Amino acid sequence: MGTYKLIALDMDGTLLNEDKKISDENREAIQQATALGKTVIMSTGRGAISAMPYIEELGLNTPLVVVNGSEVWESPTKLHKRTLLATETVRNLHTLAQEHDCWWWAYSVDQGVFNRESEQLDIEGQAWLKFGFYTENPEKLQRIRGIVENWGILEITNSHPSNIELNPRGISKASGVEMVCQLLGIQMSEVIAMGDSENDITMIREAGLGVAMGNAQDEVKRIADVTTVTNEEHAVAKVIRTYMLQD
Template sequence: MKSVGSNTNTYKLIALDMDGTLLTEDKVISAENREAIAAAMEAGKTVIMSTGRGVQSAMPYVNELGLTTPIVAVNGGEVWEAPGKLLSRQLLAADTVRSLHAIAQKYDVWWWAYAVEGVFNRESESMDIDAKHWLKFGYYTENLEKLKQIRETVESWGTLEITNSHPCNIELNPSGISKASGIEAVCKLLGISMSEVIAMGDSENDITMIRAAGLGVAMGNAQEEVKRIADITTVTNEEHGVAKVIHEYMLKP
């Protein structure tokens, strides 16, 4: 078990998942969370987004909070040194995307894919796989047997990082690419260690960063596996869990 720091000077950076963590179910940042983030920044702490979303989807919230800090996007597929300044990008091979797309068609499930050029899904009219630079592929179905079969298939390849952001989906990045690898790159950039990081999340794609951080926090609404591996579990995203953790572990005198 990790040694969890009690001194507010222990933690210099907080990495926040967005959906189910920072955001309410209505996809807004509560006044409580916004005020706590502003207080953390005022106290010299670094606040970053670490999300499965693409950077374009994350930016309205980054701008709302006035953040100019690094961003970990698409589960670590991209790391931004600051908004508009790319640090690193890890792509899925076109052949891999072609195979993943074929699986979606075979099982007749909803799929989506993040590319540098935009977001594509089952309703996209055309998708020239070879012409795009692919970052992440995902499936969604409430048919858990289909989901299990798809997961077993892609696991058998041994070439992908496999997670979810909801119990009914699967998210796929290149092997070794995760929110943890993204935050590690940010720490290197800022000259701090992972032991000085708080990471908060609710889904399987948050597990790597929660495990690697000095303080790994599961939301009260998190999937059970996330709660099991976290150092602590806080209140839900509807109860301003981010604000609670910032006040308790970064700002308490």
């Protein structure tokens, strides 16, 4: 049996197809892996509320990494660790979005996702996990990225070429997966990590086997150990069967 004990899966663009569904092939391979004692976890930019229906669909009771690592759950019902953005930082990011007339969104612990269309935004009254910008104007996006890079306090990634995702410095999918490894008593060398976007790079780089999706951004493909097929071609099933279920 394959030596890898855990597979960490990005969701959008990786586990999920373009209709945001889990294919029968991917579901069956995940079930085969778990039946053999392998651990399958989600490692996603989504918040826990958004990820949970898929966790339930798969019948998983394993740890999960959500909001790009700002929350690590020991199980779907037990939070292990949460790392917050400073309120002042969120206020400054919100001001930056307004100054650049840019779509923005932000994850709060208690009330989920806020965005530019939210009628009530109480920055001081919420605990914040992640902030994001979206614009199809690449020059504007680069200007914003340059400004927040100069602050030196944020982990800066994306989940799409037209967005920026911001977490506290040092918080990433890799830090989340490493924490899961500590909980389970395994090493990062025993992990497969799969993803398609910049927010997947840290875990793909640090895993024993880093897998870029066929539909991944070019930078992800450059740093991955292998590049597989696309999310429309049941890539998760292919990787599980190749690297976890083979003798």
